[in-house]
Amino acid sequence: MSPNGTSDRARRRVEGTAVAAEPTYYSRFTLGQRYLHGVIMATFMGLAFTGMVLRFSHSGWAHAVALGVGGFTAILFWHKFCAVILTVAFLIHLGDMGYRGIFQGQRGIFWGPNSMVPRLKDLQDLYGHFRWFVWLGPRPKFDRFAYWEKFDYWAVFWGMGIIGISGYAMWFAPFFARFVPGSWLNIALLIHGEEALLAVWFIFAIHFFNTHLRPGSFPMDLVIFTGRMTEEELKEKHPEEYQRLVETGQLQSVLASSPQLWLKNFGRTVGVVVVLSGFVLLVLTLVTFFRGR
Amino acid sequence: MRWTPATLLFFAFAVPSVCAQRNSDCLVCHGQQGLTDTAGHSVSIDAQRQKTSVHGSLPCTGCHTDIKGYPHPTRVATVNCSVCHSDEAKDVSASIHAQAAANVCTACHGDPHAIVPVKDPQSPVYALNIPRTCGSCHANPQMARKFGLPNVYSMYMDSIHGLALTKDGLLVAASCTSCHGTHRILSHTNADSRTYRANIPDTCGTCHAGPKASYFAGIHGQLLKAGDTDAPVCSNCHTAHQIARVETASWQEQTSSTCGSCHKQNYATYLDTFHAQISALSYVETAHCWNCHRHHDILLASDPHSSVAPANLIATCGQCHQGANASFVTFHPHADPMDxxxxxxxxxxxxxxxxxxxxxxxxxxxxxxxxxxxxxxxxxxxxxxxxxx
Missing domain, CATH: 1.20.5 (Single alpha-helices involved in coiled-coils or other helix-helix interfaces)
Incomplete structure (x- = not known):
């Protein structure tokens, strides 16, 4: 990081000198948030592949994958392995939110423009976005977190709760049966599988499109890897936030250095691999699902 | 051979009359190698083998009764084995083989001048040689096509019975005749046949006495005994000629679909469960039908002795699920979400x-x-x- 260098560049841009090669970057995600996303992404991929092999075990591709990694025993081991890491990551996030929100008094975590908690503006943006889709109005001015980003967040949040609890219930079934009727395990198996389908299809079809594949972000939005976005992107995608940062004079405080080339290449490589393998799994599961068992 | 009046008469009259014609007289010509009749068929006899055969003590004219002296006619009558072997002949003439072969005795027993005791390993009907002997016709694709038979020979040879017999040389291993009988082989559609559906448990039970007893204790055996001809018998689950070792993963993997061929609804709901999902990944330690319902002695859940009777569920589920308790076993392994x-x-x-x-x-x-x-x-x-x- 060299604050002097970046503010030089920022000044040049403000003065109207078009320097296409050196855009100004602003920070969007902290290193901790990027690591958290990385862990969630990696374990989710592991859970999705092993889980869908179990869900569609009668299909040829599932059998082949299972054989490839060492059979059901290996599949279940990696499923549980990823599940435990994801659980730990989820608990760390919950703890972090709780600590910052309650002990440090960062109330902005629970409401306001920097919070993931939905507000009225999200509904208005959703309505406005649909109007824009059909040429009935201007594009809404999204804030730091757009409504679909909040939906992504809460979908994963809800999914981890439901899939996690039902998963651990099945893992330690006789233990859970001490507290709840065993017939609930029937429900646990059902919602574990259905919610997993929802999560896998949502991430691989909707989330990947919303964040990476839609025109404007295609082929890859690197912000989750680099933690930084250009001024251009900030104005485009989060105009309300940009405007507020300018008005309150906070823009300089989120100024960041350009992401290193290796980091961008790392993000591109990981991103392409994950998006492509997600697409493969999406197609395989959809075909198997609609063709029947 | 039994000492019937006919046999006694035969020895009383025929034998003394031909004693004038001694075997050594016949062997003057027929002892020569390469002797053929006018049609070119070999008519030479291995005197040594004939002497040590089961018929060695008999005079030639004992069977070739139309030969009274020398020179004899160029065409001689076909030997009638039934003169002595009347019981066997009666069985064969009632069997499915009656119309199959011209020389129905020699088709299995081989060269009539060299027949050795059944216990002699040289005999074509020695236990270890039976499949090859039957296979001389039943492994023949043309013959199979002609009579509409499956090629059971190769199926049998790869089965647990065939491997035990041919690979391990076990005399007790089931060969063709163990199940089908010997002289009186009947079509499986004949109610008297050993391979008629309703008779199969008794046929298999000849060796497998334990499974037979538990089969008849179970619901399938009880239904069969009560006259339900649709009740499954041994071969419905184990097949007839391709019987595999039940310990093999490949066999265990397909057992559930075998049960499912009758129990369609229960099979469909089983397929929705984790048990079936991981079975499809070749994980044989998972629960198949028989892990919970048992196999030969399957009982209705309403029977208190059943492994799936409510009182026995904790023990049954507990075989795999350590710590299974009364609440745990309220899990329903055949739950239908649409019901x-x-x-x-x-x-x-x-x-x-x-x-x-x-x-x-x-x-x-x-x-x-x-x-x-x-x-x-x-x-x-x-x-x-x-x-x-």
Whole structure:
């Protein structure tokens, strides 16, 4: 990081000198948030592949994958392995939110423009976005977190709760049966599988499109890897936030250095691999699902 | 051979009269190698083998009764084995082989001048040689086509019985005759046949006495005994000629679909469970039908002795699920989420999840498609890097 260098560049841009090669970057995600996303992404991929092999075990591709990694025993081991890491990551996030929100008094975590908690503006943006889709109005001015980003967040949040609890219930079934009727395990198996389908299809079809594949972000939005976005992107995608940062004079405080080339290449490589393998799994599961068992 | 009046008469009159014609007289000509009749068939005899055969003590004219002296006619009558072997002849003439072979005795027993005791390993009907002997016809594809028979020979040779017999040389291993009988082999459609459906448990039970007893204690055996001809017998699950070792993974993997060929509804609900999902990944330690319901002595759940009777579920589930308790066994391994009557909570959960999936993908599917179209248009009009503000 060299604050002097970046503010030089920022000044040049403000003065109207078009320097296409050196855009100004602003920070969007902290290193901790990027690591958290990385862990969630990696374990989710592991859970999705092993889980869908179990869900569609009668299909040829599932059998082949299972054989490839060492059979059901290996599949279940990696499923549980990823599940435990994801659980730990989820608990760390919950703890972090709780600590910052309650002990440090960062109330902005629970409401306001920097919070993931939905507000009225999200509904208005959703309505406005649909109007824009059909040429009935201007594009809404999204804030730091757009409504679909909040939906992504809460979908994963809800999914981890439901899939996690039902998963651990099945893992330690006789233990859970001490507290709840065993017939609930029937429900646990059902919602574990259905919610997993929802999560896998949502991430691989909707989330990947919303964040990476839609025109404007295609082929890859690197912000989750680099933690930084250009001024251009900030104005485009989060105009309300940009405007507020300018008005309150906070823009300089989120100024960041350009992401290193290796980091961008790392993000591109990981991103392409994950998006492509997600697409493969999406197609395989959809075909198997609609063709029947 | 039994000492019937006919046999006694034969020895009383025929034998002394031919004693004038001694075997050594016949062997003057027939002892020569390469002797053929006018049609070119070999008529030479291995004197040594004939002497040590089961018929060695008999005079030639004992069987070739139409030969009274020398020179004898060029055409001699076909030997009639039934003169002595009348019981066997009666059985054969009642069997499916009666119409099959011209020389029906020698087809299996081989060269009539060299027949050795059944216990002699040289005999074509020695236990270890039976499959090859039967196979001389039944492994023949043309013969199989002619009579519409499956090629059971190769199936048998790869089965547990065939391998035990041919590979391990076990005399007790079942060969063709163990199940089908010997002289009186009947079609499996004949109610007297050892391979008639209803008789199969008794036929297999000749060796497998334990499974037979538990089979008849179980619901399948009870149904068969009660006259239900659709009740499964041994061969319905184990097949007839391709019987495999039950310890093999390949066999265990397909047992559930075998049960499912009759128990369709229960098989369908089994396929929805984790047990079946991991079975499809070749994990044989999972629960197949028989792990819970047992195999030969399957009983209705209403029977207190059944492994799936409510009182026995903790022990049955506990075979795999350590710590299984009364609450745990209320898990229903055949629950049908679409059956609102029997499983209301599960049904509600299934409906809720289906609506959730439909709702989310319906809404975001539309959202994504509209967004794609709109931003694609904007980009074509040069609206900016993000598809226009």
């Amino acid at each position: 609102a009557q029997s499983f209301p909570a599960l049904h509600f959960a299934a409906i809720f999840m289906n609506l959730l999936l439909l709702g989310v993908f319906g809404f975001f599917g539309l959202h994504t498609i509209l967004w794609f179209i709109r931003s694609a248009f904007d980009r074509r009009e040069g609206g900016g890097p993000s598809g226009g503000a």
